[in-house]
Amino acid sequence: MSKGRDRDYEREVIEAAKRMKKYPEHLRSARDSDVWKDFLINIGVKEDIVDSSSGSDFWESVREKVDSKHIQRLSIYQQARSVGMPAKIARRIRDWSKERAIEAIERWQMAY
Amino acid sequence: MIVRLGKLQLRMYISILEKRTGINSQQYDNPDKHTLLWDFDRVSISKITKSLMLLQRKHKLPNIMIIQSSVKGSFHAYCFTARSFREVIHILSDTPEIDITYLRLGMVRGYFTLRITPRQNEPNFKVVRTLMSVYPNETNINSMTINEYLTNNKGGKNVKR
Numbered sequence: 183m184s185k186g187r188d189r190d191y192e193r194e195v196i197e198a199a200k201r202m203k204k205y206p207e208h209l210r211s212a213r214d215s216d217v218w219k220d221f222l223i224n225i226g227v228k229e230d231i232v233d234s235s236s237g238s239d240f241w242e243s244v245r246e247k248v249d250s251k252h253i254q255r256l257s258i259y260q261q262a263r264s265v266g267m268p269a270k271i272a273r274r275i276r277d278w279s280k281e282r283a284i285e286a287i288e289r290w291q292m293a294y
Numbered sequence: 295m296i297v298r299l300g301k302l303q304l305r306m307y308i309s310i311l312e313k314r315t316g317i318n319s320q321q322y323d324n325p326d327k328h329t330l331l332w333d334f335d336r337v338s339i340s341k342i343t344k345s346l347m348l349l350q351r352k353h354k355l356p357n358i359m360i361i362q363s364s365v366k367g368s369f370h371a372y373c374f375t376a377r378s379f380r381e382v383i384h385i386l387s388d389t390p391e392i393d394i395t396y397l398r399l400g401m402v403r404g405y406f407t408l409r410i411t412p413r414q415n416e417p418n419f420k421v422v423r424t425l426m427s428v429y430p431n432e433t434n435i436n437s438m439t440i441n442e443y444l445t446n447n448k449g450g451k452n453v454k455r
Contacts, residue, residue: 209405209439211322217315218440221410225361225421227435256347264344284351 258283265290309446312414318439319382320405328382329438330355331408332371332389333363333396342369343423345389350427353385358425363409364416370408376432379404407441 212218256264258280262272267290275283297304319328334342339360346358350373358373377385386397386406400406412418 209318209320209322209441211436212317212438212440213322213436215315215440217410218317218436218438221317221419222435224418225359256344260344261348264348288352 258287262287262290311444311446313442313444314409314413315411315440315442316407317410318405318407318441319400320439321376321433321437322439323437324376326378327376327433328379328405329433330358330371330373330375330377330382330385331406332369332373332386333393333406333408334369334371334391335393336367337369337391338367339369339422341391342371343425345391346371346425349385349388350425352388354429355385355427356429356431357427359421360423360425362420362422364413369422370419372408374431374433374435376437382406405439407443410440 257276259272259276262275262283263269265287267275267287275286278286295306297306317331319331321327321329332342332346342360346360349355350358355373355375358371361370361372362368363370375382383401386392386400396406410419
């Protein structure tokens with residue numbers, strides 16, 4: 183092993199030790215917890231997905247569980263109104279391109 | 295009960311504690327990274343949805359799951375990110391409806407905790423809404439940490455209007 187690699191390895195070990203030192207002792211990993219698994223299964227995640235714990239599978243499972251009507255996206259008008267933009271202006275920016283409208287909403291949010 | 299003896303003061307309290315289990319934002323394998331967990335008390339679901347959707351877009355967050363945590367209209371929200379503690383504080387403090395006591399305690403402690411066991415005589419948790427995003431999850435659902443704690447909090451008493 184070259185000197186450079188040795189140094190890299192040493193640095194990695196030191197960083198890992200620092201992380202371990204920082205880590206609070208009374209916290210356990212959720213991976214081995216039956217309570218966390220029960221919680222996930224209870225909210226509708228399938229048991230095999232909880233064990234395999236792949237991110238995309240998890241969301242597919244949640245999507246199956248909740249009614250599709252609950253999966254929402256805010257329209258440009260709703261987003262504009264939620265940051266306090268008057269209805270008259272919010273209606274006007276609806277016709278703009280999406281990028282320009284979002285930029286306008288963000289500017290409004292920063293300014294007011 | 296408070297007993298005063300000159301300059302000394304003795305306080306005694308008796309309270310019934312309940313054991314609960316909580317999931318923490320800090321990750322087990324990578325303690326520098328945190329998952330985003332929100333706690334809301336007596337806020338309407340529509341207000342929460344609007345705030346979280348704006349945050350999702352602003353901070354490029356992955357899917358957010360909103361869970362009803364008790365019958366009183368309290369909600370929890372989960373977003374499986376791997377962000378620094380500083381960034382997590384920035385995002386949570388940017389949520390106007392967040393339970394301020396939850397935010398304050400989490401900031402002092404160094405991680406945020408949400409209850410995952412139901413209170414006595416209360417129904418179980420229920421997913422009420424998911425806010426879908428184009429950004430993928432940044433972490434695994436099992437990468438977080440868990441702990442047990444004793445509390446006399448019956449919920450909802452942190453609300454300040």
